[in-house]
Amino acid sequence: MSELARDLARLVGAEHVLAGDAARPYERDATVFTGTADAVVLPGDADELAAVVAWAVERGVALVPRGGGSGLAGGAVPVEGGVVVATERLDRIVSIDAEAWRMTVGAGVRTATVHRLAREHGLLFPPDPGAAEQSTIGGNVATNAGGPHAFKYGATGAWTTGVEAVVPPGERVRVGGPHRKDVGGYDLTHLLVGSEGTLGVIAEVTLRLIPAPAASLPLVAFCADAVAGGEAVAATLGSGVQPAALEYLDGDTLRHVRAAYPGEIPDGAGFVILAEADGEPGEAAAVLADLRAAIAPYALAIAEPDPVPLWRWRAGVSIAVDGVRGGKVSEDVVVPPDRLADAVAGVAAIGREAGLPTCSWGHAGDGNLHPSVMVDPRDPDEVARGEEAAARFFALAVDLGGVITGEAPRALDHQARIRRAVDPAGVMNPGKKV
Numbered sequence: 001m002s003e004l005a006r007d008l009a010r011l012v013g014a015e016h017v018l019a020g021d022a023a024r025p026y027e028r029d030a031t032v033f034t035g036t037a038d039a040v041v042l043p044g045d046a047d048e049l050a051a052v053v054a055w056a057v058e059r060g061v062a063l064v065p066r067g068g069g070s071g072l073a074g075g076a077v078p079v080e081g082g083v084v085v086a087t088e089r090l091d092r093i094v095s096i097d098a099e100a101w102r103m104t105v106g107a108g109v110r111t112a113t114v115h116r117l118a119r120e121h122g123l124l125f126p127p128d129p130g131a132a133e134q135s136t137i138g139g140n141v142a143t144n145a146g147g148p149h150a151f152k153y154g155a156t157g158a159w160t161t162g163v164e165a166v167v168p169p170g171e172r173v174r175v176g177g178p179h180r181k182d183v184g185g186y187d188l189t190h191l192l193v194g195s196e197g198t199l200g201v202i203a204e205v206t207l208r209l210i211p212a213p214a215a216s217l218p219l220v221a222f223c224a225d226a227v228a229g230g231e232a233v234a235a236t237l238g239s240g241v242q243p244a245a246l247e248y249l250d251g252d253t254l255r256h257v258r259a260a261y262p263g264e265i266p267d268g269a270g271f272v273i274l275a276e277a278d279g280e281p282g283e284a285a286a287v288l289a290d291l292r293a294a295i296a297p298y299a300l301a302i303a304e305p306d307p308v309p310l311w312r313w314r315a316g317v318s319i320a321v322d323g324v325r326g327g328k329v330s331e332d333v334v335v336p337p338d339r340l341a342d343a344v345a346g347v348a349a350i351g352r353e354a355g356l357p358t359c360s361w362g363h364a365g366d367g368n369l370h371p372s373v374m375v376d377p378r379d380p381d382e383v384a385r386g387e388e389a390a391a392r393f394f395a396l397a398v399d400l401g402g403v404i405t406g407e408a409p410r411a412l413d414h415q416a417r418i419r420r421a422v423d424p425a426g427v428m429n430p431g432k433k434v
């Protein structure tokens with residue numbers, strides 16, 4: 001055992017420190033990136049976590065917080081070495097207050113568990129990122145994860161009212177709380193939302209819930225191509241109807257997932273829209289009828305499948321695309337929703353020029369695409385070409401009138417200064433975010 005691992009073992013117990021082969025699974029996430037962990041430490045509570053952070057600051061050792069490792073941005077990968085702090089033992093269900101529509105859980109609780117607990121109490125935790133069985137609520141807060149239903153309900157940050165975190169030099173801090181309104185001082189809870197492990201390690205999260213809608217009625221529309229699909233999306237938004245979700249898959253994505261679709265796909269389909277109406281039964285039926293009326297002029301066929309298999313299919317898209325060549329380089333870009341067809345075509349053109357297969361899918365209602373280049377992760381040259389092609393997706397988004405948030409120099413400077421103020425020793429997830 002290395003000296004470093006021995007130090008950590010004194011803080012959390014030897015059985016909760018991993019090194020060598022046992023650490024390998026913690027050196028990658030859902031991307032093609034890999035790193036090297038000097039050790040992995042699994043604290044059992046916030047006090048142990050605080051001792052680990054204090055130790056890292058004292059020694060100047062990099063700490064990389066890790067939840068389920070389902071991230072699509074390499075955030076949990078120890079690219080500069082150091083110690084991975086895995087939250088899987090911080091998995092306590094602290095409290096569920098069904099009457100007040102809230103829940104407090106450890107950061108390592110899986111997203112799927114949060115959904116299930118809410119459902120068992122007739123409630124809903126709306127954020128639904130695709131890898132819910134793998135991702136943790138701490139990781140969801142740290143990435144401000146969304147999902148199809150973020151179109152109506154917002155991303156994780158909109159549902160996070162309080163956080164307990166351990167920040168350098170090893171202090172436990174509680175920000176926000178269980179209350180729905182909390183306006184004293186700066187909103188430090190939402191400073192941690194989306195901080196990707198660069199400001200501290202989230203130990204516990206208090207979430208706001210809502211009564212589960214009585215009816216959820218999905219609609220799937222198959223269009224001939226992205227032009228027709230883009231017009232259908234624009235018509236839906238223009239009609240003023242509020243779907244709970246408004247998603248798309250382009251024709252290339254559809255090819256990779258069509259075998260698993262829970263229903264019939266018409267010949268000639270080259271673009272798919274997934275929408276959902278929810279609410280009280282009458283309200284959901286009315287929204288569904290409005291959705292159908294807006295989309296039908298542009299569709300080859302419209303179906304109304306069961307929600308559970310449909311959203312399971314949608315959640316499997318990213319993994320199916322990974323399966324095409326073994327891996328992918330994905331980006332996350334935003335364009336004005338009425339430029340969706342141009343964005344889809346632009347992604348394909350970038351792929352053709354790079355000589356690599358591409359596809360895109362995402363949250364059509366927000367104009368949020370996940371353009372992806374499929375690569376063989378064992379081929380470093382192909383991965384490098386994939387990364388180069390993926391970098392061009394940002395320029396494409398900007399050309400189409402999209403924005404890359406937080407990229408303005410002043411905003412970056414403010415973020416870097418906040419980061420230095422919280423973590424002057426620079427131990428928290430170096431090389432990430434800012």
Ligand SMILES: Cc1cc2nc3c(=O)[nH]c(=O)nc-3n(C[C@H](O)[C@H](O)[C@H](O)COP(=O)(O)OP(=O)(O)OC[C@H]3O[C@@H](n4cnc5c(N)ncnc54)[C@H](O)[C@@H]3O)c2cc1C
Pocket residue numbers: 029030064065066067068069070071072074075076087107128129130131134135136137138139140141142143144145146147148195196197198200201202203315316318319429432
């Ligand atoms: C198939 C699939 C579908 C997906 N769909 C979506 C989607 O629709 N929308 C979406 O937003 N994302 C999506 N994702 C991405 C991913 O699931 C989310 O980003 C998720 O929130 C990451 O959670 P995690 O616990 O796996 O975090 P990790 O991957 O372990 O970590 C992600 C980042 O958060 C930090 N972090 C993790 N836990 C903590 C903590 N306790 N304290 C501080 N920092 C922490 C890490 O350092 C890292 O920077 C998808 C991923 C996959 C594989």
